[in-house]
Amino acid sequence: MFENLGDRLQNAIDKIKGYGKITEDNISDMTREIRLALLEADVNYKVVKEFINKKKKKALGEEVKKSLKPAEVFVKIVKDELVNLLGGEKSDLIVNNKKTITMLVGLQGSGKTTTVGKLGNLIRKKYKKKPMFVACDIYRPAAVDQLKQIGKSLNIETFSKDSNDPVDIIKDALIKADEEKCDYILIDTAGRLHIDDELMDELTNINNNFNIDEILLVVDGMIGQDIINVVTKFNETLPLTGVIITKLDGDVRGGAALSIRHLTNVPIKMIGISEKMDGIQEFDPERMASRILGMGDLMSIVEKVEDTFDEEEAKKSINKMKKGKFDLEDFLMQLKQIKKLGPLENIIKLLPGAKKLGLNNIKIDPKQMAHIEAIILSMTPKERSNPEIIKASRKKRIAQGSGRDVSEVNKLLEQFEQMKKMMKQISSGNFKMPGGFPK
Numbered sequence: 408m409f410e411n412l413g414d415r416l417q418n419a420i421d422k423i424k425g426y427g428k429i430t431e432d433n434i435s436d437m438t439r440e441i442r443l444a445l446l447e448a449d450v451n452y453k454v455v456k457e458f459i460n461k462k463k464k465k466a467l468g469e470e471v472k473k474s475l476k477p478a479e480v481f482v483k484i485v486k487d488e489l490v491n492l493l494g495g496e497k498s499d500l501i502v503n504n505k506k507t508i509t510m511l512v513g514l515q516g517s518g519k520t521t522t523v524g525k526l527g528n529l530i531r532k533k534y535k536k537k538p539m540f541v542a543c544d545i546y547r548p549a550a551v552d553q554l555k556q557i558g559k560s561l562n563i564e565t566f567s568k569d570s571n572d573p574v575d576i577i578k579d580a581l582i583k584a585d586e587e588k589c590d591y592i593l594i595d596t597a598g599r600l601h602i603d604d605e606l607m608d609e610l611t612n613i614n615n616n617f618n619i620d621e622i623l624l625v626v627d628g629m630i631g632q633d634i635i636n637v638v639t640k641f642n643e644t645l646p647l648t649g650v651i652i653t654k655l656d657g658d659v660r661g662g663a664a665l666s667i668r669h670l671t672n673v674p675i676k677m678i679g680i681s682e683k684m685d686g687i688q689e690f691d692p693e694r695m696a697s698r699i700l701g702m703g704d705l706m707s708i709v710e711k712v713e714d715t716f717d718e719e720e721a722k723k724s725i726n727k728m729k730k731g732k733f734d735l736e737d738f739l740m741q742l743k744q745i746k747k748l749g750p751l752e753n754i755i756k757l758l759p760g761a762k763k764l765g766l767n768n769i770k771i772d773p774k775q776m777a778h779i780e781a782i783i784l785s786m787t788p789k790e791r792s793n794p795e796i797i798k799a800s801r802k803k804r805i806a807q808g809s810g811r812d813v814s815e816v817n818k819l820l821e822q823f824e825q826m827k828k829m830m831k832q833i834s835s836g837n838f839k840m841p842g843g844f845p846k
Contacts, residue, residue: 415444448662
């Protein structure tokens with residue numbers, strides 16, 4: 408969503424890198440570029456004005472005058488102001504030691520019901536809680552069935568009741584939650600195509616009848632400037648604790664989403680990054696600013712790997728690599744783990760400098776990985792452990808068994824041998840990368 412904004416900001420920053428000294432004139436040039444980039448990305452004009460004034464004041468201040476590398480300071484100023492615009496510090500979800508009751512509210516079509524599933528999945532994995540979904544969207548056709556299906560797919564308890572009173576439903580749900588020892592209750596409330604008194608009265612009634620720990624507003628990141636009006640109106644009626652922005656994987660400008668915290672003082676807590684049940688992330692202003700400016704987000708990669716990879720298996724693989732005993736069986740195991748990370752191009756985009764290296768638009772055909780997997784699975788356990796025994800006749804059999812060409816078998820074996828040599832050199836400290844290792 409923020410790719411276009413990132414491109415424009417990076418272009419503006421690249422211009423100043425050639426300057427040996429920052430002057431008022433070239434600061435004005437850069438300021439103009441950044442102002443246009445923010446406005447074109449649909450960032451609120453009041454926010455843009457304040458952002459530019461703060462940045463210009465800092466750029467012409469003492470910190471630039473004293474700097475030996477003014478361009479680096481300029482980049483830091485832009486990033487710091489972008490972090491402030493996005494909310495400054497990360498705002499965590501409320502998760503109590505005992506029971507936590509969280510209510511999700513929002514307009515119809517914002518992705519609220521799906522977000523209930525994603526949030527329950529994340530809470531269970533990260534906080535080791537036992538969630539329960541409560542179906543209180545009693546107006547939208549099939550909403551209850553949708554939540555039940557999501558709960559079934561995640562193996563999470565979903566409570567529903569044939570009633571037109573959400574308060575009545577929640578009362579019984581909380582009794583059931585105590586019986587089932589569920590300690591994180593997620594309430595899916597009704598939405599409307601637009602904000603009206605009936606919707607707000609219903610939500611207020613729920614909030615007045617229960618000790619709700621967290622009220623999260625789910626907003627569609629693709630609705631443009633109206634996103635601010637939606638957050639403001641909900642926040643005037645309910646004590647919102649945070650916002651979840653969905654569809655952040657869309658290709659709209661999305662700059663209005665950047666203005667939420669600054670204009671409403673309601674923190675962005677989560678972002679939806681895909682339609683899958685693991686397609687949700689905690690929102691971190693520092694990391695998002697780094698992504699927008701093309702600085703990458705290595706911590707998100709690390710966290711994704713930690714959530715996906717089996718730690719014990721990874722340790723075994725590392726020990727084998729060090730001893731030079733890494734075989735195709737280990738490689739197959741790693742391949743399967745890598746597939747769990749999701750599309751690799753989404754991971755590559757998070758690497759620092761991915762844009763400049765031309766990696767942001769790279770397309771990795773999942774069929775290629777499937778072909779490699781098929782080739783290895785067509786080998787016998789002995790062949791996987793001892794690839795050196797695979798000669799012409801074996802290669803032909805493996806190719807036929809996997810439905811691939813012999814040349815592909817040869818290519819895989821050659822690349823695997825090269826990888827093994829490199830691993831051995833790295834573990835012994837003898838590996839030299841041309842130009843040195845990147846910082």
